[in-house]
Amino acid sequence: MAGEMQKWVLMATAQTPTNIAVIKYWGKRNEDLILAINDSISVTLDPAHLCTTTTVAVSPTFDQDRMWLNGKEISLLGGRYQNCLREIRSRATDLEDEKQGIKITKKEWEKLHVHIASHNNFPTAAGLASSAAGFACLVFSLAKLMNVKEDQGALSAIARQGSGSACRSLYGGFVKWVMGKEENGSDSIAVQLADEKHWDDLVIVIAVVSSCQKETSSTSGMRDTVETSMLIQHRAKEVVPKRIVQMEDAIKKHDFAAFANLTCADSNQFHAVCLDTYPPIFYMNDTSHKIISCVEKWNRSAGTPQVAYTFDAGPNAVLIARNRKTAAELLQRLLFHFPPNSDTDLNSYVIGDKSILQDAGVQDMKDVEALPPPPEIKDKVPAPKCKGDVSYFICTRPGRGPVLLSDECQALLNPSTGLPK
Numbered sequence: 001m002a003g004e005m006q007k008w009v010l011m012a013t014a015q016t017p018t019n020i021a022v023i024k025y026w027g028k029r030n031e032d033l034i035l036a037i038n039d040s041i042s043v044t045l046d047p048a049h050l051c052t053t054t055t056v057a058v059s060p061t062f063d064q065d066r067m068w069l070n071g072k073e074i075s076l077l078g079g080r081y082q083n084c085l086r087e088i089r090s091r092a093t094d095l096e097d098e099k100q101g102i103k104i105t106k107k108e109w110e111k112l113h114v115h116i117a118s119h120n121n122f123p124t125a126a127g128l129a130s131s132a133a134g135f136a137c138l139v140f141s142l143a144k145l146m147n148v149k150e151d152q153g154a155l156s157a158i159a160r161q162g163s164g165s166a167c168r169s170l171y172g173g174f175v176k177w178v179m180g181k182e183e184n185g186s187d188s189i190a191v192q193l194a195d196e197k198h199w200d201d202l203v204i205v206i207a208v209v210s211s212c213q214k215e216t217s218s219t220s221g222m223r224d225t226v227e228t229s230m231l232i233q234h235r236a237k238e239v240v241p242k243r244i245v246q247m248e249d250a251i252k253k254h255d256f257a258a259f260a261n262l263t264c265a266d267s268n269q270f271h272a273v274c275l276d277t278y279p280p281i282f283y284m285n286d287t288s289h290k291i292i293s294c295v296e297k298w299n300r301s302a303g304t305p306q307v308a309y310t311f312d313a314g315p316n317a318v319l320i321a322r323n324r325k326t327a328a329e330l331l332q333r334l335l336f337h338f339p340p341n342s343d344t345d346l347n348s349y350v351i352g353d354k355s356i357l358q359d360a361g362v363q364d365m366k367d368v369e370a371l372p373p374p375p376e377i378k379d380k381v382p383a384p385k386c387k388g389d390v391s392y393f394i395c396t397r398p399g400r401g402p403v404l405l406s407d408e409c410q411a412l413l414n415p416s417t418g419l420p421k
């Protein structure tokens with residue numbers, strides 16, 4: 001190592017998106033390696049609105065691996081962090097940084113410690129896939145720092161060992177996690193089906209129903225399902241393989257009706273296997289059910305699906321609209337049924353791509369109050385409004401995969417000390 005006793009710090013910063021599955025992963029065939037019992041397909045969400053930023057640093061002055069998540073130091077001793085660190089280190093290659101005059105050989109990487117600081121710009125462990133963006137970003141940034149030469153597929157197999165759904169966050173657009181057959185998981189990788197430009201009409205609105213930490217983690221929930229549900233076997237063997245083929249076809253052809261029908265059916269079946277688990281798992285709540293019913297009524301009256309809904313391991317709804325016009329109509333319906341509490345500012349109630357709010361013709365609370373009942377319910381007795389049941393809405397769209405951030409201002413670690421800024 002050049003400059004043996006020097007106090008250099010070498011850093012890399014990356015930004016990685018989160019993703020939402022439209023054909024769900026639920027159930028493992030190998031807990032340690034995180035190998036799934038079925039393939040899954042996801043849409044990567046625009047990192048402009050939901051993303052993880054991670055800075056990794058290496059220095060001869062660091063005496064142990066350390067990590068800070070959202071400003072608080074956390075332990076890296078857990079198996080998932082250890083597995084990702086080990087797999088990335090074993091693939092590190094010789095590196096020469098001419099600017100700082102640093103040379104690190106493959107052998108030296110084994111002994112050097114790293115500091116990691118990460119920040120999620122959305123709630124952590126609240127069913128918004130923070131673990132997916134988080135582990136993908138950890139693996140991607142470490143791979144850049146350590147001059148790992150392997151492709152995204154190989155990196156996805158490492159991120160998978162941090163959290164299954166993380167492997168899909170290594171790509172933008174539409175992504176498939178191929179479950180693979182090998183015992184060692186070498187063929188259990190993510191592949192990109194289409195990039196984010198392929199179907200750029202789609203608009204995504206997330207209703208954050210609750211941002212508190214959930215009761216049953218995905219990991220323990222799916223373990224219980226595999227142990228106790230008979231429905232999950234039927235799902236994994238008979239239902240999902242056919243849906244994967246149909247979903248790939250729907251994406252390829254921009255067939256929104258097929259895409260929406262498959263997405264909603266798969267979300268509903270995932271929650272059905274949660275109910276079929278013993279003890280039963282309830283991820284959705286009354287608000288989630290009301291959102292489903294609002295979308296179903298609209299889709300039925302329109303004669304063809306306008307919006308797809310999907311729910312992960314929590315009550316938050318992810319709603320995918322076929323285009324901007326439908327997204328504006330969706331937002332009008334959501335604000336009609338779920339207006340904010342009187343003390344909430346509309347500006348903080350609808351975040352992300354606010355242009356959808358403008359398209360909906362809603363500028364302030366007066367406009368929200370003046371929204372008419374949606375046509376599909378106008379002749380019926382309207383259900384009482386559910387004021388305050390939604391914490392906030394995020395408007396977003398399909399987005400790109402991980403990127404390196406070269407501007408040092410965006411780094412989360414101090415370049416001279418390697419400690420959080």
Ligand SMILES: Nc1ncnc2c1ncn2[C@@H]1O[C@H](COP(=O)(O)OP(=O)(O)OP(=O)(O)O)[C@@H](O)[C@H]1O
Pocket residue numbers: 052069118119120123124125126127128129130131132133134135138217218219312313314
């Ligand atoms: N930025 C990050 N970097 C590294 N690890 C992270 C990061 N963010 C979250 N994690 C890890 O993921 C865990 C949260 O995962 P969990 O599955 O409980 O929630 P979630 O991913 O937000 O929700 P879900 O998977 O149900 O959509 C955290 O406790 C932490 O260990």
Ligand SMILES: C[C@@](O)(CCOP(=O)(O)OP(=O)(O)O)CC(=O)O
Pocket residue numbers: 020021023024025026034040131162163164165166218219220311312313
């Ligand atoms: C419902 C899901 O979001 C489950 C995600 O589970 P995780 O990937 O969080 O689970 P682990 O692999 O145990 O970390 C569906 C999906 O994203 O496919």
